[in-house]
Amino acid sequence: MQHRPDxxxxxxxxxxxxxxxxxxxxxxxxxxxxxxxxxxxxxxxSNGILMAVEITSHDRDTNQxxxxxxxxxxxxxxxxxxxxxxxxxxTVVVYSEPRDGRYQHKAAHSWGSPVELPEPLSFTLDTEELxxxxx
Numbered sequence: 377m378q379h380r381p382d383x384x385x386x387x388x389x390x391x392x393x394x395x396x397x398x399x400x401x402x403x404x405x406x407x408x409x410x411x412x413x414x415x416x417x418x419x420x421x422s423n424g425i426l427m428a429v430e431i432t433s434h435d436r437d438t439n440q441x442x443x444x445x446x447x448x449x450x451x452x453x454x455x456x457x458x459x460x461x462x463x464x465x466x467t468v469v470v471y472s473e474p475r476d477g478r479y480q481h482k483a484a485h486s487w488g489s490p491v492e493l494p495e496p497l498s499f500t501l502d503t504e505e506l507x508x509x510x511x
Contacts, residue, residue, distance in 0.1 A: 380499060381495075383408065383409060383426070384407070384411075384412075389413065389420065391403060391422050394452070401428075403430065404431050407457075411423070414430075426455075426456055426457065426497060431461070433463075450474070456474065457497060458496070459501075462484075467486055469484045482507050487507045487510070489503060
């Protein structure tokens with residue numbers, strides 16, 4: 377978070393959503409202003425979350441959960457950016473511009489490429505280190 381010292385990455389954040397699994401989703405990470413989740417309890421409203429982060433796992437449900445359901449659900453509650461670290465394809469996928477329950481923009485980048493994160497984040501993410509974690 378050296379680019380934005382006002383932000384924090386909160387791991388395993390519970391977020392109230394529209395339809396995803398009974399209206400609840402647990403992110404691998406959520407980027408929000410420092411102190412955002414204070415006093416929210418286990419399940420926080422989505423407003424104030426600037427980016428949801430997911431990392432694909434090696435289970436049978438990851439395709440449906442991380443690539444299909446979560447982009448739709450995070451867009452439906454207007455989380456501005458969804459970042460998917462896809463271990464199967466060694467890519468970082470940036471979903472942005474939520475409107476009418478869908479992200480309007482999706483861009484995939486190979487691990488090691490610089491990734492421009494759109495507003496409200498507006499910084500470049502260095503993904504070189506991800507190559508060290510390839511399966």
